Each structure stands twice: as C-alpha cells, then as structure tokens.
Amino acid sequence: MKNLFLCLLSLFPALNLVKAEDIPPIPRRIPPQGIEIPDEDRNRIQSRLSEATESAERIRNHPDVAVFRKAVRFALLNGEFYDKKHFALADKLLDEADRRTAFLTEGETPWTSAKQLVVRGFRSKIDDSVQPYGLEVPEKLQLNRPVPLYVWLHGRGDKNTDLHFIGQRMSRSGKFVIEDGIVLHPFGRQCMGYKSAGETDVMEAIEAVQKEYRIDKQRIALMGFSMGGAGAWHLGARYADKWAVVHAGAGFAETARYNRLAKENYPPWYEQRLWNLYDVPGYARNLFNFPVIAYSGEIDKQKQAADVMTEAFADHDRELNHVIGPKMGHKYDENSKKKVLAFIRKAFEYGRETNPQEVHLQTQTLRHNRIRWIYATGLIEHWKDSRVDAAYESEAGAIEATTKNISSLLLMHPDPSCCGARGGFFLEIDGTSIQVPPNLFSVPLLRKPDGTWSIGSPPDVLRKRHGLQGPIDDAFLSRFLVVAPDHPSGNELIDRWVSFEIAHLQKRWQELFRGELPIKKADEVNKTDIAGRHLVLWGTPANNHLIAKVAGKLPVTWKGDAVAAGKRSFSRDDHLPLLIHPNPLYPTNYVVINSGPTFREAHDRTNSLQNPKLPDWAILNLNQPPNGESAGKVVAADFFDEFWKLKKAPIRSIKEISIE
Numbered sequence: 139m140k141n142l143f144l145c146l147l148s149l150f151p152a153l154n155l156v157k158a159e160d161i162p163p164i165p166r167r168i169p170p171q172g173i174e175i176p177d178e179d180r181n182r183i184q185s186r187l188s189e190a191t192e193s194a195e196r197i198r199n200h201p202d203v204a205v206f207r208k209a210v211r212f213a214l215l216n217g218e219f220y221d222k223k224h225f226a227l228a229d230k231l232l233d234e235a236d237r238r239t240a241f242l243t244e245g246e247t248p249w250t251s252a253k254q255l256v257v258r259g260f261r262s263k264i265d266d267s268v269q270p271y272g273l274e275v276p277e278k279l280q281l282n283r284p285v286p287l288y289v290w291l292h293g294r295g296d297k298n299t300d301l302h303f304i305g306q307r308m309s310r311s312g313k314f315v316i317e318d319g320i321v322l323h324p325f326g327r328q329c330m331g332y333k334s335a336g337e338t339d340v341m342e343a344i345e346a347v348q349k350e351y352r353i354d355k356q357r358i359a360l361m362g363f364s365m366g367g368a369g370a371w372h373l374g375a376r377y378a379d380k381w382a383v384v385h386a387g388a389g390f391a392e393t394a395r396y397n398r399l400a401k402e403n404y405p406p407w408y409e410q411r412l413w414n415l416y417d418v419p420g421y422a423r424n425l426f427n428f429p430v431i432a433y434s435g436e437i438d439k440q441k442q443a444a445d446v447m448t449e450a451f452a453d454h455d456r457e458l459n460h461v462i463g464p465k466m467g468h469k470y471d472e473n474s475k476k477k478v479l480a481f482i483r484k485a486f487e488y489g490r491e492t493n494p495q496e497v498h499l500q501t502q503t504l505r506h507n508r509i510r511w512i513y514a515t516g517l518i519e520h521w522k523d524s525r526v527d528a529a530y531e532s533e534a535g536a537i538e539a540t541t542k543n544i545s546s547l548l549l550m551h552p553d554p555s556c557c558g559a560r561g562g563f564f565l566e567i568d569g570t571s572i573q574v575p576p577n578l579f580s581v582p583l584l585r586k587p588d589g590t591w592s593i594g595s596p597p598d599v600l601r602k603r604h605g606l607q608g609p610i611d612d613a614f615l616s617r618f619l620v621v622a623p624d625h626p627s628g629n630e631l632i633d634r635w636v637s638f639e640i641a642h643l644q645k646r647w648q649e650l651f652r653g654e655l656p657i658k659k660a661d662e663v664n665k666t667d668i669a670g671r672h673l674v675l676w677g678t679p680a681n682n683h684l685i686a687k688v689a690g691k692l693p694v695t696w697k698g699d700a701v702a703a704g705k706r707s708f709s710r711d712d713h714l715p716l717l718i719h720p721n722p723l724y725p726t727n728y729v730v731i732n733s734g735p736t737f738r739e740a741h742d743r744t745n746s747l748q749n750p751k752l753p754d755w756a757i758l759n760l761n762q763p764p765n766g767e768s769a770g771k772v773v774a775a776d777f778f779d780e781f782w783k784l785k786k787a788p789i790r791s792i793k794e795i796s797i798e
Contacts, residue, residue: 187211212299265647287353288322290312291370325343332368334611362385383428411753419453437466497512512547547583562575
C-alpha cells in the first residue's frame with residue numbers, strides 16, 4: 139500500500155501534507171502474493187515490455203495484442219508469479235504478442251480465423267482496460283454460417299490472474315467436448331463470482347465474440363461449474379433475454395444458507411436487502427423462460443445450490459432438472475456430462491424464442507428489468523419481490539398479464555402484425571381491461587393510485603429507472619471516473635482518510651478488478667467526462683469544486699458545521715457522507731460521493747460474500763480507521779425512495795435484523 143500511496147502522491151502533489159501511511163495497510167487475500175522474482179528474470183521481462191512500447195500505438199493498443207502484455211505487466215507489478223516456471227510462461231505470452239505485432243505490421247490477423255484454442259481480447263467500456271477471453275473453435279466447424287455459442291464460466295482460482303488464465307486458454311480445452319459451436323471462456327475479471335465488473339466482463343465478452351464471429355443469437359448456452367456454476371445461476375436469472383438454455387454445476391445460489399449464518403449473526407438490515415442483488419431464489423421465475431439443468435456430485439457440499447434452487451422452483455410449482463453424479467464429489471462424471479450435453483443440444487433444436495407467447499419477469503431492482511417483450515420501467519418500492527407474468531393468445535391477438543410491485547411497464551406486442559390498422563388488440567392486466575388502439579405496438583402502461591392500469595408513461599421527473607437505481611456499487615458496472623480533490627481541505631483526519639481510500643481503491647482495482655483506475659484531479663475534469671461517465675467524487679465541498687457544485691442538490695449533504703441526512707446531523711469534523719445519486723450536472727449519469735465498490739478484502743474469502751455492503755447512502759464516522767471490513771464506522775445508512783429522496787419513515791437502527 140505504501141508504494142502505491144507514494145505513486146498517488148506523485149499524481150496529486152497537493153495531497154503531500156497528508157499522512158495516509160499512518161493508517162495500517164489492508165492485506166489482500168486475492169490474488170495472493172507470489173514468489174520473489176530474481177533480478178535476472180525481472181530485468182529480462184521488463185526489458186521485453188519496454189521494447190514492445192516502441193511499436194506503433196495502433197498495434198500496441200490492439201486488444202488481441204495488448205492482453206498478453208498487460209497480463210505480464212500486471213504479474214510483474216503485483217507479484218503474481220507463483221512458481222519458477224511462470225517466468226517462462228511470461229516469455230511465452232510475450233512471444234505471442236510479438237508474433238501478432240509482426241502480423242499486424244503487415245496488415246494481417248491470422249488468429250481471427252484460427253481454429254482450436256484461441257486467445258483474444260476486448261477493451262472494456264467500464265475502465266478502458268483490455269480483458270482477455272479464450273475460445274475453442276472446433277476444427278471442422280463451418281464459420282461461414284451462424285453457429286451456436288457455449289459460454290463457459292470457470293471456477294474459482296485465487297492465483298488464476300490474466301497471466302495464468304491466458305496460459306490455460308492457450309494450452310487446455312474445457313470440461314465439455316463441443317463440436318457443433320464455439321466455446322467462449324470469459325475471464326470474468328478473475329475471481330469475483332461473476333459479480334460487479336466480473337458480471338459486465340461476461341456480457342462484454344459475448345458482445346465481442348458476436349462482433350467477430352457469426353453467432354446464432356437464438357442458440358447461446360450459459361454454462362459453468364463451481365464459482366462458474368454460481369455465475370450461471372446469477373447471470374442466467376438476471377440476463378434471461380440472452381439464453382436458449384442454462385446449465386449450472388455446483389456453486390452457490392444465495393448468501394445466508396450457503397454461509398450457514400445464524401440469524402443473530404446476520405449483517406445490518408440493508409446488507410440483507412442487498413443480498414437480493416445476487417441471490418437467485420428471488421429471481422426464479424426468470425428461469426422459467428428457457429430450459430435449465432443443474433448438476434451436482436452426490437457427495438459434493440456444493441450440491442446445496444441445486445437443492446436450494448429445487449426448493450425455489452417447487453415454490454412456483456415447477457420442477458428443476460437436476461442431474462446427480464453417483465458418489466461424485468466436486469467434479470463431473472462422464473455419464474452426467476453426456477446427459478447435460480444432450481439436454482443442451484435438445485434445447486438448441488428449438489432455440490431461443492424471440493417473441494414467446496408466455497413470459498415471466500421476476501426482479502427486485504430495475505437493474506434487471508426485461509424479459510423478451512416486457513420491460514418493467516418502475517417499481518412501487520425497490521428490493522421487494524416484483525413480477526410481471528404475461529401471456530399472448532395468438533388467435534385473438536389478446537394479452538393477459540398480472541403484476542406485483544410494478545408501478546409502470548412497457549409492453550412490446552410480440553406480434554405487431556396483429557394490431558395494425560385493423561383494430562389494435564385487447565389487454566387484461568391485473569383485472570383492468572384495456573382496448574389498445576390500432577398501430578400502437580409499444581404500449582406504455584401506468585398503474586394508477588387505486589391500483590388500476592391505463593395507457594400512459596410516468597411523469598418526466600427524477601425517479602429510479604433502469605441503469606439509474608442504485609445502490610452505490612451500481613456505478614462500477616459501467617463507465618466511471620474517479621475524481622480526486624483539488625487541494626487539502628484543512629481537516630487532517632478527512633484528508634488522511636480520503637488519500638488512503640483513493641490509494642486503496644486504485645490498488646484494489648488493479649489487483650482484484652484487473653484494470654487501471656480511471657482517475658483525474660477535480661480541476662482536470664472536462665465537459666466530456668461529465669457527459670460520458672459516472673463521476674466518483676472524493677473529499678468535501680472545501681477541497682473538491684465538483685462536490686461544491688452538486689452538494690446543495692443532494693439529499694444527504696454538508697450543512698453548516700454538520701453532515702445532514704434529513705433531521706439527523708453529524709459533526710463534519712469527523713464524519714463524511716457516502717452516497718450515489720443522479721448527477722445534478724448530468725442527470726442521466728450517477729454521481730458517487732466518497733466510495734468505491736463497498737465489499738472489501740475480508741469478503742474475498744468466499745465469492746458468496748462479494749456483495750454490496752452499503753445501500754444508496756451512508757454516514758461514516760472516520761474515528762474508526764479503514765480496514766478489510768469497512769471504510770469506517772457506519773452510523774446511518776438507508777436507500778433513497780423511488781424519487782431519489784430520503785425516505786419519510788424513521789431511519790432504521792444499523793443493528794436491526796430483517797429477514798424479508
């Protein structure tokens with residue numbers, strides 16, 4: 139941490155008066171620290187990396203080249219060599235980077251049409267980092283026509299950083315032998331349970347493959363085992379529009395039972411609510427939109443995940459297809475693999491229906507708000523069970539729907555030919571009958587205060603909507619910019635905390651999130667930054683002029699000598715607000731105040747705990763120094779209401795137990 143802090147000070151000399159090194163460093167869990175690098179190997183690898191910078195910028199920055207060099211550079215910076223043979227692996231990756239550079243110089247890209255094992259890369263929209271992905275392209279597969287895509291999510295590997303992931307993808311096939319399609323191995327930002335930036339990584343990798351290869355979008359399978367099985371449950375349920383079929387092997391599907399938490403040991407109520415961002419049982423109905431098959435070893439402890447989901451399916455009078463490997467531990471047996479693959483290929487015979495006659499949407503947040511021809515555009519209250527179940531009767535062209543906790547939705551008629559000039563169609567929703575007029579194919583629906591529905595859109599006011607609904611961690615799933623203070627605030631406690639937390643975020647983003655933190659000083663931020671990114675502002679109105687610009691328009695803010703949240707106030711000498719809110723300077727983006735992703739090093743021991751730890755806002759007492767659990771002592775926290783205002787209900791006690 140100290141070396142990184144010194145690096146930060148070199149970027150922001152104005153912070154040189156701050157003694158952030160007085161705060162004890164937080165040991166990282168993943169990736170673990172590697173072996174000592176002999177000078178001979180370090181000098182050789184560093185020399186090769188330096189030589190590579192001499193190539194043309196266009197070639198140097200090409201993702202299919204840059205992923206190899208980034209992998210080696212990060213291994214060198216972070217100490218991620220775990221065996222002497224890994225120095226030779228670094229040379230192997232640099233050899234491939236040099237080979238591709240030579241081809242690009244001649245205007246050639248032979249690896250783009252290569253078969254068998256191929257490593258490629260893309261540049262992430264979150265932070266402009268290059269991220270790798272592996273492909274298996276069968277030798278006999280015809281690429282001149284659309285082909286199925288099998289997305290395989292790997293298991294946990296604490297040491298499986300870019301260097302080692304790429305090494306595996308250059309030399310090792312996956313668990314299933316696939317001959318009829320391309321297998322995609324997303325990196326998932328290494329070891330994040332396919333959450334946070336790891337979630338975005340999977341979706342960006344799929345998008346990258348679809349741009350480079352002719353993929354049959356109606357035949358995409360999501361598969362995974364162990365941590366990858368957890369990812370298949372989570373991503374399968376939340377991106378249900380994407381898949382023709384989902385297979386989850388082992389893994390975990392929720393937080394409390396998997397971690398065997400007694401209710402008296404539950405975390406604060408708001409963190410329990412936030413389990414529902416990734417816990418799968420509350421999204422089970424989304425999995426009814428396509429075939430799903432689970433696998434468990436009979437004696438594997440992670441059979442618990444499929445057992446939990448079997449219960450969740452049964453709660454809705456559905457039965458989960460569950461293959462159990464006899465006497466198997468944490469692995470597949472060959473017969474079970476055959477059953478799983480046969481199930482997937484059977485699903486591919488039909489493919490994903492573009493406009494199915496029946497759809498089911500279940501969510502607790504507008505972050506995940508769509509299934510086929512239904513979009514939830516408003517919730518009565520976030521973090522409560524919300525549903526839309528709709529069916530289309532093709533002969534009459536009529537639609538029947540029922541909802542729960544939905545305040546507005548958008549219905550795209552699955553068969554526009556039925557409702558043209560000849561008369562529109564009939565809609566029955568929650569007992570309300572609506573005759574939709576002709577030529578209205580996209581139907582906005584609004585729930586009235588009495589619970590009935592009418593055609594209409596929500597008023598154009600500030601409200602929670604898809605992509606702008608919180609919590610704090612949501613800002614780090616898309617493009618953001620960290621904004622450091624212009625100068626010291628005059629409060630040594632606050633300045634020390636801010637400097638430490640920025641350095642901590644920069645270090646953690648590199649080591650765990652596998653990217654380089656996009657960061658500027660406040661006086662370097664321009665109009666393009668404000669329009670194009672979420673702004674993560676650090677400091678106070680006294681030392682960050684952008685905070686000064688927005689503070690008066692935020693529900694939790696500085697007032698006089700206090701930090702205020704409604705009627706509650708805290709001394710501004712040793713408290714800071716942490717929050718997410720639509721940016722008053724550009725309301726279609728977020729502004730975040732004084733926070734990075736809220737899960738920290740202590741939560742990395744299991745991917746099931748890498749969940750958001752804070753809601754939309756919190757007040758932090760800085761007299762408790764940052765540690766692996768939290769950035770300070772949380773003395774108040776809550777979600778904003780659906781209109782981004784403080785809730786009128788009394789603020790709950792931090793210790794209050796909720797098991798909703």
